[in-house]
Amino acid sequence: MAADPEQTNPSGGLNRRRVLSGIGVGLGVGAAAAAGSVLTHDHDTGGRATATGGTAPAADGGSQIVAFRGPHQGGIATPAQDRLCFAAFDVTTTDRGQLQQMLTSWALAAEAMTKGLTVPGDAGDLESPPIDTGEAEGLKPGNLTITIGYGASLFDSRFGLAGRRPSQLKALPQLPKEDLDPGSSDGDICVQACADDPQVAFHAIRNLRRLGTGVVAPRWMELGFGRTSSTSPAQATPRNLMGFKDGTRNIDAGDAAVMGDHVWIGAEEPQHWVRGGSYLVSRKIRMLLEQWDRDNLNDQQNVFGRAKASGAPLTGKKEFDTPDFSAKDASGDYAIPMDAHVRLAAPENNRGLRILRRGYSFTDGIDPVTGQLVGGLLFLAYMKNPDQFVTLQRILGAHDALNEYIKHLSGGLFVTPPGLAPGADWGAQLFG
Template sequence: MSGCPFGQTGDAAGVERSGEPNDVVTSRGASDGGTAATAEAVTPRMSRRGLLSLAGVGGAGAVAGLAAGFLGHDAVTATAASASVPAAGEAVVPFFGDHQAGITTPAQDRLHMAAFDVTTEDRKELIKLLKDWTAAAQAMAAGDPTGKTGAVDGPYDAPPEDTGEALDLAASKLTLTFGFGAGLFEKDGKVRFGLDGRRPEALIDLPHFPGDDLQPGRTGGDIVVQACADDPQVAVHAIRNLARIGFGKVRVRWSQLGFGRTSSTSRAQVTPRNLFGFKDGTNNLKVEDNALLEEHVWVAPGGPASEQWMAGGSYLVARRIQMHIEIWDRTSLREQEGLIGRTKGVGAPLSGGDEFSTPDFAMAGRNGEPLIPMDSHMRLAHPDQNNGVRMLRRGYNFTDGSDGLGHLDAGLFFIAFVKDPRTHYVSMQLAMAKGDTLSVEYLKHTGSGLFAVPPGVQAGGFIGEGLFA
């Protein structure tokens, strides 16, 4: 599908599921925080975790034996000493750039997203926090600890300036993407932080869509931070340290862990699958689609003077979508494919072809009915049915235990970046909520958020600097 709020069923088989850092490729580029489509090959090396995983459960002796087999007995000691220290710059996505990293950056395998409520009402304190977060984010994206003394080099009788669980781990392509919610500008009828007239018109209060069952503890927030990485511990470490730095100024409103991307944001990536088993993200916008990104993702300059701080930024839509897994698993393959509009194996449109074939919505079967049903997910989400608008999706699968009734609390954490949610999200979601049988019978939206994502940070600047200029 193309830009649907659940799945653009398409892009991947061959997704890394280990959560381990990729030690072979470093993604770099110019526009998205340095993450354009080029991938520089570097000398392959095996990380400490990679060596352990190859050794299985054999412990240190197995690791030593494996290393000896590859390198010879005399090299084992040197390998053991160096394997835990990642090479400089390994798997690093640059933090600075025209756009924030973590939008068109090739989608990593793990997510930790958190929304914060700002508890201070002091503008200077908020600006200092954003500056401190900028410094910490830059350090962590480079694979370094936060603070001047890190986790172990500070005063022995004082709390460390980094929590330490990412010591010896590679940067794992960590990206940190920041956005501002409506509550940062106004709350309880009062303007905050001197930002009167600075809230963009596109930063709307999302409507209550049919079928929404939103939980207050999973909805909204003044500031959101999206941490993506190929190692779950690296992503969790990032959010944990931002929360630690923000103590007394912010508190976590909600957070979400995600495993297994459900979108591809580069043509170098294959199409992943969602928890319904279908390919997800076939027609997603990609980093290579420069003209389409300008048209559908990046906020253009030239708007009202009060909103110029958003030029080069985007809007992040987050929706926590619980899947009725048990009901789906008792549904026939024929009905599953009809609900999606694609084949489950190859991911081709039901009108024929392969995964990337253009769907023929007019093609009818022997009974005269469209081969791609009128209420199918792909038909209702396709750009041809939505005035040509598209979005860039970066969703993740999640499993949060059970719901207390013996059912899995699992589904899709939908993330999309759009130029304007009024034109690129709301109308499509309304159509999906009303006419998409999949959404009506098999999905439940339990969390929601909309955030203004400012442009990238330049060296010497800080997150959202233009907003406070």
């Protein structure tokens, strides 16, 4: 796209501007109106791979644009951005055509917003609300990705989708140490907006919600203010709210072979339309921060099995040293305790089981009853089969020393379909 004075700013990069004709397919006002202890802090979901040539949509460092179309949706293999806005919706219409039309308009709007453009439509009617809410005007795209997913409840009898339900999309079983709030769990549709600018991420969810008026209603939403995993060796390992490095052994999302083995849905899935997609597990996990802050450093390190400052395993000196789970200390005890998070989550101890984590820290302010901080981890993880998560969480929920300091508040399972080819949209993709 050629640059012009309306599209660029002095510091470089694309600015948002009003788009009248859309992004190859115009979205008129009429169409818009009609559309109207998980691996909670899992450092060790797999040894970091170093192969290149992966499947992550490329981000242009100058324009801050991540490709919207391609074999896979952005926001999965994409290097993890700094900010998150995640929302789940319930479908309120009973009209199949309305839902399909909304998803079509969502895809067009999402593609525009990831390019740093405003939601497409006719902006000239002063007697109607603006098509775009406007709070991202003048901001760069911020490497925005918008990832859509569908819950098992969408494939009931309402819209004739029962025959298209992916084979592994079903309610997760009851897992140890969980007491989830149904009102802030699950949903018919989820949207994950990740960006390096929180206003850009929020703007994306807000505008999709507006386009969905009369078709969907928000079920729950969470803002993430700090990523808690790295999905690329080029990224430094971030820290969670407990102060420990998080995601040291996460999958390298640029390794196409590893992603194919553990993340992307493949030929094993009888529903062809979701091959190349992935299953997404979400869990909102509160950290009992005041209780944690009173614990001594030695115990904190034993809980995780890592040194707090360096991130090194208790059997090593550097962050990326491979943990030695057979090593014992002078007293004959295992140097990495048997209930340490790093031991229980390690693929070496789980028959090579791995998942791709893309979690974010969150805070909901202060508990009005106790006066304590309410914050923790919005755990997001992608995998080719939800059994990967269930197997790991059964182990962690039953034995992880971290369980003393966390509470699982809500959760969800969604299928995220593959990326869109040129000219395709989410409505046609879902309904076939």
